[in-house]
Amino acid sequence: MLDANQTSSTADLDAVMTRQTQTGLATFIGQQAFWVFLAAALAALTLGLVTDSFATPQNLFNVTRNFAFVAIVALGMTVVIISGGIDLSVGSVLCLSAMILAIQMNAGQSFWVASAMALAAALLVGLINGILIAVVGMPSFVVTLGMLSVARSLAMVLSDNKMIFQFGPDETLLFWVGGGSTFGLPHPVVALTLLALLTGFLLNWTRWGVHVFAIGANERAATMTGIRVPLTKISVFMFSSLMAGVAGVLMAGWLGGVTTNLGQSLELTVIAAAVIGGANLMGGAGTVFGAVVGAALIEIIRNSLILLGVSTFWQGAFVGTFIVLAVAFDRIRAYRNS
Amino acid sequence: MPIDGTAGFGLTTELGANNRGVGWMSVLRLTGVSKNFGAIQALKNVSLTIEPGQVIGLMGDNGAGKSTLVKIIAGNFRPSHGQMQIGDHEVSFHGPLDARKNGIEIVYQDLALCDNLTAAVNVFLGRELTRQIGPLRIVDYAAMNRQAAALFKELKSETRPRDLVRSMSGGQRQAVAIARTRLSNARLVLMDEPTAAISVRQVAEVLNLIRMLQDQGVAVVLISHRMPDVFSVADRVVVLRRGSVVADKPISQTSPEEVTGLITGAIEHA
Ligand SMILES: Nc1ncnc2c1ncn2[C@@H]1O[C@H](COP(=O)(O)OP(=O)(O)OP(=O)(O)O)[C@@H](O)[C@H]1O
Ligand SMILES: [Mg+2]
Numbered sequence: 001m002l003d004a005n006q007t008s009s010t011a012d013l014d015a016v017m018t019r020q021t022q023t024g025l026a027t028f029i030g031q032q033a034f035w036v037f038l039a040a041a042l043a044a045l046t047l048g049l050v051t052d053s054f055a056t057p058q059n060l061f062n063v064t065r066n067f068a069f070v071a072i073v074a075l076g077m078t079v080v081i082i083s084g085g086i087d088l089s090v091g092s093v094l095c096l097s098a099m100i101l102a103i104q105m106n107a108g109q110s111f112w113v114a115s116a117m118a119l120a121a122a123l124l125v126g127l128i129n130g131i132l133i134a135v136v137g138m139p140s141f142v143v144t145l146g147m148l149s150v151a152r153s154l155a156m157v158l159s160d161n162k163m164i165f166q167f168g169p170d171e172t173l174l175f176w177v178g179g180g181s182t183f184g185l186p187h188p189v190v191a192l193t194l195l196a197l198l199t200g201f202l203l204n205w206t207r208w209g210v211h212v213f214a215i216g217a218n219e220r221a222a223t224m225t226g227i228r229v230p231l232t233k234i235s236v237f238m239f240s241s242l243m244a245g246v247a248g249v250l251m252a253g254w255l256g257g258v259t260t261n262l263g264q265s266l267e268l269t270v271i272a273a274a275v276i277g278g279a280n281l282m283g284g285a286g287t288v289f290g291a292v293v294g295a296a297l298i299e300i301i302r303n304s305l306i307l308l309g310v311s312t313f314w315q316g317a318f319v320g321t322f323i324v325l326a327v328a329f330d331r332i333r334a335y336r337n338s
Numbered sequence: 339m340p341i342d343g344t345a346g347f348g349l350t351t352e353l354g355a356n357n358r359g360v361g362w363m364s365v366l367r368l369t370g371v372s373k374n375f376g377a378i379q380a381l382k383n384v385s386l387t388i389e390p391g392q393v394i395g396l397m398g399d400n401g402a403g404k405s406t407l408v409k410i411i412a413g414n415f416r417p418s419h420g421q422m423q424i425g426d427h428e429v430s431f432h433g434p435l436d437a438r439k440n441g442i443e444i445v446y447q448d449l450a451l452c453d454n455l456t457a458a459v460n461v462f463l464g465r466e467l468t469r470q471i472g473p474l475r476i477v478d479y480a481a482m483n484r485q486a487a488a489l490f491k492e493l494k495s496e497t498r499p500r501d502l503v504r505s506m507s508g509g510q511r512q513a514v515a516i517a518r519t520r521l522s523n524a525r526l527v528l529m530d531e532p533t534a535a536i537s538v539r540q541v542a543e544v545l546n547l548i549r550m551l552q553d554q555g556v557a558v559v560l561i562s563h564r565m566p567d568v569f570s571v572a573d574r575v576v577v578l579r580r581g582s583v584v585a586d587k588p589i590s591q592t593s594p595e596e597v598t599g600l601i602t603g604a605i606e607h608a
Contacts, residue, residue, distance in 0.1 A: 205476040207466045214452045214463055221450035225464035225518075226435050284454040 032278035032329070033290035040297040043304065051307050059303070061186060065254070067299035068188035069247050073266065074273040074291040075192075075199045076243030081274050082203070083236045084216040084283025085140035089129065090244040091266035092151035095258075097122045097248035099155040101174075102164035102258040111170035111177070115249045122245025123238050125151055130234030140237075148267070156260045165257035178253015188250045192292070195243065200288040212236060216283030272319050273298055276326045298322070364425075365390050365525045365557045366411065366442070371420030373406055373581075380406040382581040384420070388526060393548060393558045395572030395589070399601055402578040404561045408528045411559070412444040413437030443519035444528040449511055451503045457510070458486035458499035461517045489517040493550045495543070509543035516547050519556075526557045533567050545571050565594045577601055577608075584608065 048055040073090050080087045097118040104114035125147060132143045167174050180187050203209035211232045214222040223229050244263075252258050275281060276297060277290025301318055305311075366388045373381040380403045388394060398404050409415045411422070413431030422429050424440055431437045434444065451460050459466070462482045469478040486499040495513035503511060512532055519527045529548070533541045541564075548558050548571050562568050568575060568589075575592060577585040577600040585592070585600045585608040592608070599605035 205474075207468065207477060210455070210459060210463070210466055210477060213454055217452040217454040218450065221452055222463070224434060224446065224450050226438075227464045284452070 031287070031290070032276075032326070033287055033293055036276055036278070036290065036297055037293045040293055040300055043297070043300050047300070047304050047307065051304075053307050054303070059307075061181075061184075063299055063303050064189050065186035066303075067295050068186065068192040069251055069254075070266070070269055070273055070299065071192050071292050071295035072188070072195055072247045072250075073244050073270045074277070074295050075195055075288060076240030077267075077270045078274045078277070078279045078286045078288065078291040079199065079203065079212060079236055080140070080240045081271075081279040081281060082216045082284065082286040083212045083233060084219065085133065085233070085236065086144065086271070086281070087129070087140065087237060087240045088144040088267045089125065089147035089151055090240060090270055091263035092148045092155070093122050093125050093241050093244040094248040094251065094263035094266060095260060096125065096151045096155045096158075097245035098252040098258045098262055099159050099164070099260070101249055101252050102167065103158055105167040105170060105174065106164050108168045111173045114170075118249055119242060119245045122241045122248070126238035126241030127234065129241065130237035133237065134230040134233035144237075152260065152264075159258075159260060161260050163257055163259045174253040175256060176253070178250045179256070188247075188254065191246065191250060195246070196288050196292055203288065208232065208235070213284060216280075216285070218284075268323075269298060269319055270295075272323045272326075275323055278330075280330060281327065364388055364423075367423040368411075369421050369423070371407075371410060371417045371422070373403075373410060373415060374418045380581055381410070381417075384578075384581075384583050386576065386583065386586070388557050388559065390525065390557055391552055391555045392574060393552055393560060393572045395568030395575040396559055396561045396578065397563070397568060397575060397597060397601055398578035402601075403581045404578055405530055407578065408444065408530055408559060408561060411437070411526075412442060412528055414444075438522060438524075441523070441525035442528070443522060443524040443526070444530070445512075445515045445519065445532060446530065449515040451511055451514060453504040454502065456483075456500050456502055457490075457497050457506065457514050457517075458482045460503055460514050461486045461489065461499075461521060463518075465521070485521075486517060489520050492520065492554075493517060493547050495547065507540060508537065509540035512540070512544045513547060516551065519551075520554075524556060526559070527551055528559045530561045531563065532560070533562060533564055541567065565597065568597075569594060579603060 044054070053059055073094065077087055077090060100121050101114045101118040104117055105111065109117075129140075129143055129147055132138050133140045177187055182190060203212065211222065211227045211229075214225075214227060215229055215232060219229060248263070251262065255262075273294035274286065274291050275294070277287065277292070277294030279286030279290060298319060301322075302315055305314055305318070364387045366386075368384055368386045371381060371384045371386075372379065384403075384407060386407075396404050396407070406415065410417050413434045413436050416430065416432075422431075429440060431440070437444075452463065455463070458479070459482060462485075467478040467481045467485070468475045469481070483499040490497045490499065490513060493513055493516060495510065495517075497506065497510040497513045497517075501510075503514060506514070516527070532544050545567060548560060551558055552571075558571075560568065560572060572589050575585065575587065575589055575597060576583060577597060579601065584606070585597070587608060596605060596608060600608055
């Protein structure tokens with residue numbers, strides 16, 4: 001096809017470049033995220049038809065807001081998973097950030113200063129995770145499992161394990177940021193939209209994003225081509241912690257109180273959301289859209305269990321089964337392709 | 339943007355400018371290079387001169403020191419003794435990036451590609467092209483696809499820049515790995531057993547790629563255990579035995595039988 005004698009090379013190149021294995025639409029339909037999106041839409045539709053309580057404005061408002069917290073943290077988790085790692089500390093980081101915010105505001109600090117401190121603390125945790133993983137070379141599973149314990153313990157020490165529900169002079173601002181809405185959109189949903197766009201941009205349109213995908217697929221190759229692997233990995237864990245921190249600040253405003261069990265076992269739900277959305281735990285694959293629809297599907301299932309009167313004790317069983325199923329489908333597909 | 343047949347040489351990349359002019363002299367000269375790993379002496383007093391556009395077949399039994407030699411040239415290892423010269427100045431590489439800046443590229447045995455990225459992105463990995471949009475610097479996929487297509491065309495390879503490496507044949511993967519070396523206008527490309535694990539048809543494809551490099555004036559060091567490969571592309575054969583060079587002669591003045599004898603030790607020296 002690429003004949004050496006051909007002179008009209010421009011036309012030639014164009015022909016080569018448009019000849020792809022799959023078109024954009026086909027690629028999209030082939031993605032797990034697309035099917036999860038369909039499943040979530042179908043589940044929502046069915047619920048709307050069989051219950052009177054699902055499609056009410058109030059319930060939809062609650063569902064979208066609740067899922068936004070999980071989805072925001074899942075954005076960071078997806079980036080970590082794409083890079084070939086895992087971050088088990090997100091639930092505890094969320095709690096630690098919310099607690100720092102609460103303590104500072106309770107002591108009379110302004111919302112802006114307190115939330116800057118909360119996010120700085122989250123970034124610091126991510127930095128420590130990242131250095132231990134990328135520089136010292138420890139497995140992310142071990143490092144972040146340790147951090148899961150350390151960060152929550154710090155939140156307990158700082159607060160003396162007490163609930164904080166008074167936020168000083170900026171209390172109304174905090175409640176508005178986390179619990180308010182603009183044009184009918186809950187603020188956590190607004191934050192999710194902005195952060196999803198940001199994450200999508202970073203992953204798909206920056207060199208950093210290309211490097212994250214490269215590291216997840218073949219870390220040695222990434223190193224040999226001159227990519228600064230340790231630096232990129234550190235930034236990935238800082239990004240994940242930052243997302244958890246943002247969710248923590250929003251959650252504090254929404255709940256109007258912070259306790260030391262905030263975000264407990266959130267990491268499981270978040271990993272489930274990312275994996276259900278198509279992030280590959282072996283690294284190298286994952287999408288922002290997947291993380292968001294994964295989180296949406298989990299919240300819809302959770303909500304439906306409540307509305308259908310099923311005991312909430314069943315939630316864990318559903319979420320756990322979903323993770324295993326999502327990974328199983330991925331394995332089956334990989335097996336068929338090989 | 340029109341791309342003519344010489345696009346490969348005209349590519350402007352960040353690294354292209356770093357190439358030192360090496361004139362018409364040798365691309366690289368090794369003098370008395372030795373390498374010890376603890377008590378093991380992997381290379382003993384190796385001297386070698388590599389000329390522009392020359393394909394050198396580097397042969398030897400398992401453990402003879404071929405990979406070690408190539409890794410020293412590529413900056414992965416530092417020699418225990420001896421020196422390396424480019425043109426008339428001495429060089430010492432502190433890592434693969436150093437070697438790359440001096441126009442030396444290595445194609446690793448496992449090619450070091452990322453399966454989940456396209457051919458074009460793999461070619462540009464670590465030196466992605468970007469363009470400025472307002473305050474943002476975004477990855478310029480279109481430019482990378484265009485330039486990668488030109489490189490593949492120059493290598494006469496049917497590799498499509500937008501295909502994922504995951505779905506590509508062994509020969510196409512080689513083309514991606516080799517296109518990478520063209521990007522920096524390398525003077526010397528090192529290949530460690532590129533034909534070890536691929537089909538016969540793909541071997542022919544790789545040998546063609548090597549000839550294309552040679553046509554562009556690039557020197558190639560090809561490590562291979564396959565006699566027919568070496569005899570079909572190499573200008574010169576260098577045989578290592580237990581870390582020493584036991585033969586270094588033009589391919590026209592030797593035969594597969596002689597080389598086999600040199601490798602095994604049946605023939606002492608040539
Ligand atoms: N990093 C290392 N540390 C210690 N010894 C090494 C190292 N790399 C190579 N060696 C030793 O150096 C000698 C030469 O090895 P080398 O890999 O260069 O051989 P080779 O000619 O490439 O062999 P093969 O055909 O099997 O690839 C061997 O004895 C090997 O065990
Ligand atoms: Mg070897």
